[in-house]
Amino acid sequence: MLTTVDAFGRIGEENAFAVLARATALAAEGRDIINLGIGQPDFRTPEHIVEAAIKALKDGAHGYTPSVGILPLREAVSRDLNRRYGVEVDPNLVMIVPGGKVTMYAAIRLFGEPGAEILYPDPGFPIYRSMIEHTGATPVPVPIREENGFAFSAEETLALITPRTRLLIINSPANAGIAALDGPHEAVTAMVAEFDRRRALVVEGLNALPGVSCATPRGAFYAFPNVSGTGWGSAKALASALLEEAGVAVIGGPDFGVHGEGYLRLSYANSAENIRAALERMDGFLRKRAAA
Amino acid sequence: MLTTVDAFGRIGEENAFAVLARATALAAEGRDIINLGIGQPDFRTPEHIVEAAIKALKDGAHGYTPSVGILPLREAVSRDLNRRYGVEVDPNLVMIVPGGKVTMYAAIRLFGEPGAEILYPDPGFPIYRSMIEHTGATPVPVPIREENGFAFSAEETLALITPRTRLLIINSPANAGIAALDGPHEAVTAMVAEFDRRRALVVEGLNALPGVSCATPRGAFYAFPNVSGTGWGSAKALASALLEEAGVAVIGGPDFGVHGEGYLRLSYANSAENIRAALERMDGFLRKRAAA
Numbered sequence: 001m002l003t004t005v006d007a008f009g010r011i012g013e014e015n016a017f018a019v020l021a022r023a024t025a026l027a028a029e030g031r032d033i034i035n036l037g038i039g040q041p042d043f044r045t046p047e048h049i050v051e052a053a054i055k056a057l058k059d060g061a062h063g064y065t066p067s068v069g070i071l072p073l074r075e076a077v078s079r080d081l082n083r084r085y086g087v088e089v090d091p092n093l094v095m096i097v098p099g100g101k102v103t104m105y106a107a108i109r110l111f112g113e114p115g116a117e118i119l120y121p122d123p124g125f126p127i128y129r130s131m132i133e134h135t136g137a138t139p140v141p142v143p144i145r146e147e148n149g150f151a152f153s154a155e156e157t158l159a160l161i162t163p164r165t166r167l168l169i170i171n172s173p174a175n176a177g178i179a180a181l182d183g184p185h186e187a188v189t190a191m192v193a194e195f196d197r198r199r200a201l202v203v204e205g206l207n208a209l210p211g212v213s214c215a216t217p218r219g220a221f222y223a224f225p226n227v228s229g230t231g232w233g234s235a236k237a238l239a240s241a242l243l244e245e246a247g248v249a250v251i252g253g254p255d256f257g258v259h260g261e262g263y264l265r266l267s268y269a270n271s272a273e274n275i276r277a278a279l280e281r282m283d284g285f286l287r288k289r290a291a292a
Numbered sequence: 293m294l295t296t297v298d299a300f301g302r303i304g305e306e307n308a309f310a311v312l313a314r315a316t317a318l319a320a321e322g323r324d325i326i327n328l329g330i331g332q333p334d335f336r337t338p339e340h341i342v343e344a345a346i347k348a349l350k351d352g353a354h355g356y357t358p359s360v361g362i363l364p365l366r367e368a369v370s371r372d373l374n375r376r377y378g379v380e381v382d383p384n385l386v387m388i389v390p391g392g393k394v395t396m397y398a399a400i401r402l403f404g405e406p407g408a409e410i411l412y413p414d415p416g417f418p419i420y421r422s423m424i425e426h427t428g429a430t431p432v433p434v435p436i437r438e439e440n441g442f443a444f445s446a447e448e449t450l451a452l453i454t455p456r457t458r459l460l461i462i463n464s465p466a467n468a469g470i471a472a473l474d475g476p477h478e479a480v481t482a483m484v485a486e487f488d489r490r491r492a493l494v495v496e497g498l499n500a501l502p503g504v505s506c507a508t509p510r511g512a513f514y515a516f517p518n519v520s521g522t523g524w525g526s527a528k529a530l531a532s533a534l535l536e537e538a539g540v541a542v543i544g545g546p547d548f549g550v551h552g553e554g555y556l557r558l559s560y561a562n563s564a565e566n567i568r569a570a571l572e573r574m575d576g577f578l579r580k581r582a583a584a
Contacts, residue, residue, distance in 0.1 A: 003458060005405045005427075045354040054346050062337040098390065113297045135297075166295060 012130035015255035019239070023249040034278040036266040037249035039221060043194075046187030069096025104131055107167065112137035116166040121152060122257030123224070128169055129257070137166070143259045146215060146226060195221050198268040198275060205279035206266075210286050221269045224253070228262035230286060235264055246285040248278045304422035307547035311531070315541040326570040328558040329541035331513060335486075338479030361388025396423055399459065404429035408458040413444060414549030415516070420461055421549065429458070435551045438507060438518060487513050490560040490567060497571035498558075502578050513561045516545070520554035522578055527556055538577040540570045 019037040027033045044050075068074070074091040081089045097103055104127055112118055112135030120128035122141030132139040142157050144150055152170065161168070199216065202223045206214035211229035232238040236252030243249050253260030268275055311329045319325045336342075360366070366383040373381045389395055396419055404410055404427030412420035414433030424431040434449050436442055444462065453460070491508065494515045498506035503521035524530040528544030535541050545552030560567055 003408075004402050008402060040355055044352050050349050050354075053349055057342050057345055057349075060336050062342075063332055110296050110300060116295075 007134050007136065010130075010133045010136075012126060012133065014126045014130075016126075016251050019243065019249055019251055023243060026243070026247070031247055033243070033247045033249060034270070034274050034281070035249040036268070036270060036275070036278055037251050039267040039269050041191075041221070041269040042271060043191050046184075046191075048184050048187070069094070101127055104128060104169075107169075108132055108135060108137075111166040115164060117162060117164045118167045118169070119157065119160055119165060120169040121171055123253055123260035123263065124169075124171065124257055126256060138164075140165075141258055142168075144257075145259070146263075150215065150217075150224065195268070198270075198272055199223070201272055201275055202266060202268045202279075205275070209279070209283055212286070221267060223266045223268060224263050225266070226262060227264050231289075235261055239264055241289070242282060242285060246281040248281050248285075299426050299428065302422075302425040302428075304418060304425065306418045306422075308418075308543050311535065311541055311543055315535060318535070318539070323539055325535070325539045325541060326562070326566050326573070327541040328560070328562060328567070328570055329543050331559045331561050333483075333513070333561040334563060335483050338476075338483075340476050340479070361386070393419055396420060396461075399461075400424055400427055400429075403458040407456060409454060409456045410459045410461070411449065411452055411457060412461040413463055415545055415552035415555065416461075416463065416549055418548060430456075432457075433549055433551065434460075436549075437551070438555075442507065442509075442516065487560070490562075490564055491515070493564055493567055494558060494560045494571075497567070501571070501575055504578070513559060515558045515560060516555050517558070518554060519556050527552070527554055531556055533581075534574060534577060538573040540573050540577075 016038055020035070023033045023035050023037060071091065073096055074094040077094045077096075078089045078091045081087055097106075104125070108118065108128075108131040112132055114136040116135075116137040117140050118132045118137045119140045119142050120132065121144050122129075123144055129139045129141075140160055142152050142160060144152055157168070198221070203214050203216050206212050206223060206225045209225075211231060212225050212227050213229065214223055214225035217223055227235055227238060230238065232241075234252075234254075236254050239250050239252035251265040253263030253265060256265065266278075270278075308330055312327070315325045315327050315329060363383060365388055366386040369386045369388075370381045370383045373379055389398075396417075400410065400420075400423040404424055406428040408427075408429040409432050410424045410429050411432045411434050412424065413436050414421075415436055421431045421433075432452055434444050434452060436444055449460070490513070495506050495508050498504050498515060498517045501517075503523060504517050504519050505521065506515055506517035509515055519527055519530060522530065524533075526544075526546075528546050531542050531544035543557040545555030545557060548557065558570075562570075
């Protein structure tokens with residue numbers, strides 16, 4: 001019989017991918033689905049980055065690189081941190097990794113074990129809690145409250161620290177935006193401008209829905225509307241009904257943590273046209289269901 | 293004080309990289325060093341693979357992919373396994389990962405914990421033992437003996453299996469060669485032919501050295517000569533002296549396991565010219581030191 005380490009039974013799922021699978025299955029059945037569930041930007045990578053990758057391939061940059069990343073890239077990160085925050089960071093303390101989850105995995109594995117406590121933002125990225133539980137450490141949610149503008153409260157966070165606290169995960173603004181390093185910034189500026197237009201569209205549209213209010217998000221491309229005024233007691237049930245009945249895929253707030261009840265998450269990494277159509281469908285659905 | 297999980301104190305080093313660092317430092321001092329320590333092939337990636345990568349970049353394959361890899365690649369792996377070994381492997385059971393160490397990390401983490409025993413080839417890739425010790429499992433070396441043609445013995449391996457054995461790592465032929473999937477094979481054929489020429493050069497040259505004998509390797513691009521006849525009791529001391537005094541970087545067999553004493557490892561992922569020069573230097577060194 002195959003015996004694996006118990007810790008692998010304690011890895012959670014990122015429910016956005018389950019919603020994506022269900023949305024894909026409904027679309028395969030011929031249903032018209034607008035997917036605001038997943039945060040997959042609909043922009044191509046800026047052209048100068050693509051050209052740099054093609055040049056590296058042609059120039060023969062094909063062999064092993066240092067496992068922490070090539071020095072010119074680490075130096076560029078250091079310069080960018082200096083430009084943004086005025087801090088001096090030694091490039092030898094910079095490590096390049098393929099994606100964000102790797103950093104969480106490494107940091108949580110490095111500090112997490114039974115008896116240790118790890119503080120993490122809640123609602124937040126579901127993988128924080130999943131990884132903490134995987135290591136056997138105790139997950140301690142730091143509440144991210146709408147009344148604090150979805151930032152953490154220093155007092156509340158400090159009060160959660162104990163002698164067993166090993167790691168405190170901070171992400172502020174929550175799910176921060178695009179990191180553009182050296183090179184022309186026009187493409188990035190254009191993307192940011194377009195996300196800004198969509199953000200205004202989403203926030204205005206959500207605030208016009210019956211029972212819904214939405215603060216303006218300050219990072220990334222997600223809105224986190226408060227839906228507690230809709231009469232739906234369960235945000236996950238509302239998300240599921242929106243997908244099945246109105247053809248709009250969104251994620252229920254509880255998929256991002258215990259403090260996520262009463263909220264939905266919508267990605268606006270989608271076209272303005274799709275965002276408008278999705279808002280109309282949600283409006284129709286909520287008016288019909290409120291009337292029912 | 294920073295407290296990290298004990299397991300990270302049990303991660304070993306791959307000494308080939310320490311030798312590489314020393315060789316690089318000596319070269320920076322102006323010393324003429326031939327590096328046969330590291331297995332970094334000196335061929336460019338075949339052109340059709342580079343062209344496919346450039347096409348994908350131009351076509352806009354820039355977004356998230358499934359975490360197990362895109363289906364066409366998993367299907368190509370499945371077809372390749374069928375061509376090579378006549379087996380049918382469902383592409384849904386194929387997972388694409390960036391490099392070999394990831395597979396070892398995942399497999400050993402999945403099965404390794406205190407009380408479990410993991411069998412691994414010795415001499416072999418140093419990361420096997422390092423990762424097994426990291427998980428707290430007991431590393432059980434499977435001797436890879438010259439008298440068995442550097443293959444594992446089925447009897448010896450079976451005798452090491454106990455009720456606590458969780459994982460048995462087999463790599464045969466040890467450190468196997470290049471996997472070329474679909475697409476033109478000319479470039480791969482040319483590489484294999486060149487490695488074949490270099491292999492003959494290395495094996496013949498090593499067998500001509502005083503006190504050295506070398507079997508013909510059957511995979512990858514490493515020779516593992518027996519140096520017990522040189523009078524050097526420690527293969528690591530010999531490797532170190534070859535680097536410091538003769539300017540040839542090679543790795544001592546003990547860096548690959550407890551059964552590696554009495555051997556050196558030479559990579560022949562280097563030019564024929566460099567290989568010839570390195571063999572001459574080794575010859576001069578061994579004759580001088582044998583005479584001393």
